[in-house]
Amino acid sequence: MSDPSSRLNIALAMPQDVARRVFPARLLERLEPGLNLLSTEPLQEFDSPRSRSLLARADILITGWGCPQLDETVLNAAPNLRYILHAAGSAKHHVGQACWDRGLQVSTAAEANAVPVAEYTVAMILLANKNVLQLARIVHTLHSAVEPEDYYPQLGNFRKRVGIIGASKIGRHVIRLLRSYDLEVVVADPYLDPEEAIELGAELVGLDELVASSDVVSLHAPSLPSTRHMIDARQIARLRPGATFINTARGELVDQDALLRRIEQGDLYAVLDVTTPWSLPTDSGFYVNPNVLLTPHVAGSLGSELERMAASTVEEALRLSRGEALRFPLRAADLAFTA
Structure with a gap:
């Protein structure tokens, strides 16, 4: 003893x-x-x-x-x-x-907490590229099986481009997990150099290019005064039609009003595990828009x-x-x- x-x-x-x-x-x-x-x-x-x-x-x-x-x-x-x-x-x-x-x-224990957030993110990326949420809604509405490619002929994960904003602990773990899939992964982070990005399994690009060219954009930057509304109306307008935007970071990093306006145009999907405030007003358009999946901050350790x-x-x-x-x-x- x-x-x-x-x-x-x-x-x-x-x-x-x-x-x-x-x-x-x-x-x-x-x-x-x-x-x-x-x-x-x-x-x-x-x-x-x-x-x-x-x-x-x-x-x-x-x-x-x-x-x-x-x-x-x-x-x-x-x-x-x-x-x-x-x-x-x-x-x-x-x-x-x-x-x-x-x-x-x-x-x-940030490294440990990064694991379930990254797992959630990867799951949502794969579901987004297969248009699973949209197809499920169609099936529930029609009460019938449907032919998926009649609705989304380009669905699938083969060689789709996934953009990771922020090489944080979580962002890096997402990139590592995505190595198992035939996806093209790009990352934007001002503190990351091209060689380090390649070692992680991604290509380093500018934020503008990432947003405009990715089929799925996933946000993993920290919440700091300098990152408030880093995804602003200009960036949201650049998101390609049919893309999915995933946020497991913090709501204040995004201009949520601009995001909702773009979603209401009908050509953008969003998976939001975080919002500002945590509980949105009961009349928020995010609750009722069929292109939005809201989850109750479930990505982190629970x-x-x-x-x-x-x-x-x-x-x-x-x-x-x-x-x-x-x-x-x-x-x-x-x-x-x-x-």
Whole structure:
């Protein structure tokens, strides 16, 4: 048995319901023997005597959705804290400049969360090129089988062009998954060079070319002030007739009014897993237009997929207990171009 005094102390910081959903008991048991979980009950706030007592002892803070902000006051109550391991994607909501100034090392489970988003995206790309959603609606309306090529003679995935906007973690994983198919994949990203794009399995092109030439356009850029409405009315007008636009990133990256106007022309399809706001007004045209598929932010980690993020975070803690470096570090400089 390891010496308790040499073990790294861990505290959980997230709402109770998040901890129960994300961390099965069997995963927390893997923290032994080089790590000491101070309590299975997470810190839901940082002000109570219990919270201050646990913070004072913690070397590692495992955080989740809904973790309170880690400001100067909180960090002053955690003199031993060295690591923040976030069991989700973006840590921007609770990790700020005070953490970087203190020299804390931060890790996220963004790579793990990218997997189900990429899988959802690939599924939608394949369905879009086969016009499955449109054909299903026709069958349901006619109450009869139909000849698909009578409606969509060019349907299919062979050699169709798929445009990926953003070589983010998710965008890169989508490209990797698409290698299995006979598709032409192009990517637009100002931080990517042509050689790296080729290594991923795509051709680097400009955004204008990607939008105008792709059969399916899938958005994977981060939500930053500089990316608001990056898909504006001009880009939406350039989308080729019959194309499908997929958004699993954030609604604010798109001029949604312009998108709806184009869809209402009848020559554009959209798969939207995200919108701004999350719940659209009840009279929104997106709800009733037959060319739109709305899904309730289902692409990200949910249900059984949450355990993948928890396992990634636990493995990061185990690496620290063995004296190894973090596998998925997040640095302050990364925040300029990541969500």
